[in-house]
């Protein structure tokens with residue numbers, strides 16, 4: 001019997017169009033999967049500036065796929081997309097999207113949900129252990145041949161028993177807390193609201209939280225309330241032995257204050273995955289062995305990208321077939 005021929009793709013229906021301002025990293029891995037299901041209007045491949053591209057090609061486009069490293073989705077962009085009804089972002093952070101304007105215009109927003117939470121929580125703990133136990137600094141010492149030349153490297157400090165102040169007890173902050181409890185740390189936190197599902201001490205005042213913490217871990221989102229929430233006063237409260245980890249967004253910490261406190265030895269160290277003006281990193285940090293730097297990569301693992309791809313496609317398919325979104329952003 002002849003083998004059944006493979007199904008012929010029905011191309012009589014045009015694919016739904018999705019505008020993409022810049023290529024989100026997920027497309028590097030799963031671009032083909034998207035292109036089979038949607039016609040991607042790749043603004044970045046056009047010689048036209050984004051606003052002209054949108055005005056010329058995107059008048060009837062209903063959905064956008066964007067990322068936190070692309071252009072900000074602000075009223076000037078939204079004005080050029082009169083038919084837009086959905087913004088899908090590949091990120092957990094939403095600070096690149098003007099949410100109140102989207103709400104005003106009736107545009108739904110879907111995000112990466114909790115896809116990256118475990119990876120980011122792992123990275124927060126990794127940065128903390130690296131900092132306390134001087135893993136990267138000691139690695140450099142060994143590579144430079146200094147172990148043989150100068151003797152043992154200074155000892156690091158124990159993780160177990162530390163008081164950890166978590167700023168932002170959302171899905172990432174909660175996973176960081178669980179991981180660090182398993183290491184024998186005690187957890188304190190600050191969040192927009194007290195969380196009934198935990199018994200950790202809750203601090204409304206961030207300076208008081210810092211003063212009680214050996215390490216402060218920034219896990220919250222960036223918004224007008226959290227921008228520069230960690231300033232010199234908070235860092236001084238954390239103190240000479242205290243360390244800070246940031247896997248949230250760079251501008252949550254006033255970077256000038258942070259650099260000054262680190263250079264002057266007013267805090268014990270920092271583990272930073274995010275910065276105020278990425279990819280630019282203050283040069284003063286390069287010479288400090290009590291600073292661990294990472295290029296905003298806490299969220300990225302190929303395993304998470306696969307799940308992200310499924311969620312992004314699921315959200316777009318749900319939208320185009322009038323079904324509920326998989327990971328809608330709830331407007332407050």
Ligand SMILES: O=CC(=O)O
Pocket residue numbers: 068090091092093094112116299
């Ligand atoms: O930083 C990355 C994200 O917000 O997902």
